[in-house]
Amino acid sequence: MTKHFLSMLDMPQEExxxxxxxxxxxxxxxxxxxxxxxxxxxxxxxxxxxRTRVSFEVGIRQLGxxxxxxxxxxxxxxxxxxxxxxxxxxxxxxDGLVVRTFGQRKLDILAEYGTIPVINALTDxxxxxxxxxxxxxxxxxxxxxxxxxxxxxxxxxxxxxxxxNSAALFGFExxxxxxxxxxxxxxxxxxxxxxxxxxxxxRDPAEAAAGAHFINTDVWASMxxxxxxxxxxxxxxxxxxxxxxxxKAAPDVKFMHCLPAHCxxxxxxxxxxxxASIVWDQAENRLHAQKAIMEWIWK
Ligand code: CP
Ligand code: NVA
Numbered sequence: 001m002t003k004h005f006l007s008m009l010d011m012p013q014e015e016x017x018x019x020x021x022x023x024x025x026x027x028x029x030x031x032x033x034x035x036x037x038x039x040x041x042x043x044x045x046x047x048x049x050x051r052t053r054v055s056f057e058v059g060i061r062q063l064g065x066x067x068x069x070x071x072x073x074x075x076x077x078x079x080x081x082x083x084x085x086x087x088x089x090x091x092x093x094x095d096g097l098v099v100r101t102f103g104q105r106k107l108d109i110l111a112e113y114g115t116i117p118v119i120n121a122l123t124d125x126x127x128x129x130x131x132x133x134x135x136x137x138x139x140x141x142x143x144x145x146x147x148x149x150x151x152x153x154x155x156x157x158x159x160x161x162x163x164x165n166s167a168a169l170f171g172f173e174x175x176x177x178x179x180x181x182x183x184x185x186x187x188x189x190x191x192x193x194x195x196x197x198x199x200x201x202x203r204d205p206a207e208a209a210a211g212a213h214f215i216n217t218d219v220w221a222s223m224x225x226x227x228x229x230x231x232x233x234x235x236x237x238x239x240x241x242x243x244x245x246x247x248k249a250a251p252d253v254k255f256m257h258c259l260p261a262h263c264x265x266x267x268x269x270x271x272x273x274x275x276a277s278i279v280w281d282q283a284e285n286r287l288h289a290q291k292a293i294m295e296w297i298w299k
Contacts, residue, residue: 003297004111004118006104008128008165009195015296016132016169023136023292027285035298036065039095045121046072046101047223051259052121052129055286056098062287063294068094072101087114096297102224117297124158124224125185130258131162132289135170137256137282138214146171151212151249153177153205154239154266155232156184159218159258164189168197176201177208179235205239212249216256217241217266233265242268246276254278 004010011019025031041060045053053069060067072078077086083106090097091114099107100121111118120128135145142148149172152160156178164184167174176184178201192199202208209215220232220239246253255267255277263269271277 002111002115002117004107005128005293005297006107006111006118006120007126008131008162008169009191010128011169011296013169019132019289019292019296020135020139020170022295023132023285023289024139026291027136027288031291032062032064033295034064035295036060036063036095039065039298040093041065041067041096041098041294042090042094043067043069043098043121044072044075044077044100045069046077047122049100049121051283051286052100055290056121059287059291059294063291065095067098083109084113086110087112091115096294119293119297122158122223124222125188126162126165127158127258128162128165129286129290129293130159131166132293133282133285134163134216134256134258135166136285136289137278138172140281140285141254141278142213148172148214149212149250150174151177151205151208151215153208153215153217153241153245154236155218155220155222156182156201157218157222159216160184161188163216164192164197164199167199168192168195171196171198174199175208175210175212177203177205177239179203179239181235205241205245206248209245209248212253214254214256215241215246215249218258219260219262220266236266240266240268241271243270246271246274256282259283 057067087110096117098119098121104123104125220236221229257279
């Protein structure tokens with residue numbers, strides 16, 4: 001059966017742990033393979049990207065494959081050719097799709113109508129490749145993730161959803177401080193809770209940060225929500241990760257951000273540039289995590 005990576009929950013728990021450990025091994029040993037020798041991976045992006053695009057292109061090459069990048073607006077997708085047809089055509093040329101788009105439903109259609117693996121490079125609902133990288137970044141510091149408390153400060157967005165799913169897989173405690181009206185999707189929360197995820201929502205950033213080992217945040221307006229920027233700035237006032245919030249956490253707390261960041265909004269410049277900030281490791285780990293994800297798919 002064709003394997004897809006549309007959300008973290010596409011990986012059974014044991015396999016997710018194996019991918020995480022393999023990503024660490026690939027990083028430590030600068031692993032290059034010929035697993036994708038002769039394979040072409042298409043990358044279809046409907047939103048901007050720096051990290052995801054480059055780390056996938058480099059990672060595919062380091063596994064011996066060839067990436068081909070398609071800006072959706074320059075293809076027939078931008079002129080409304082149905083996804084069902086696009087999936088069937090592209091499956092005749094290539095061996096996999098890495099897709100960044102809006103609704104998760106679009107990935108479901110590509111996976112359903114195509115015959116090749118589909119990897120989620122960010123949708124409005126999820127960002128699973130980022131989360132595998134974030135898990136690696138935490139795991140490097142604390143291999144027993146079950147003894148870790150993670151705070152999420154900000155929007156109940158694609159990143160928050162993927163953190164909630166990851167809590168189900170990796171067993172860490174997750175406290176999310178989210179302003180009223182911006183909660184994560186109810187169905188996603190119920191499904192993760194049923195799988196045993198240990199998470200709770202609060203309106204108080206200090207409560208979420210109390211004793212946390214890792215404090216995470218993200219922009220207040222995600223891609224596609226640019227026109228809500230002003231209204232969100234009002235709603236998210238007080239949800240900044242600053243020195244005062246970091247002081248509520250565990251003594252050796254680390255600051256995490258998927259990037260790009262807006263210093264002065266969701267994070268103070270002081271925290272972002274501090275020695276507690278591990279955002280560059282997170283960004284690097286995109287490469288290692290995605291190589292391990294691709295190995296999981298194609299091996
Ligand atoms: N974190 C992340 O996905 O970055 P890009 O938007 O640059 O790919
Ligand atoms: N939540 C952000 C993440 C960017 C990597 C967005 O979707 O724009």
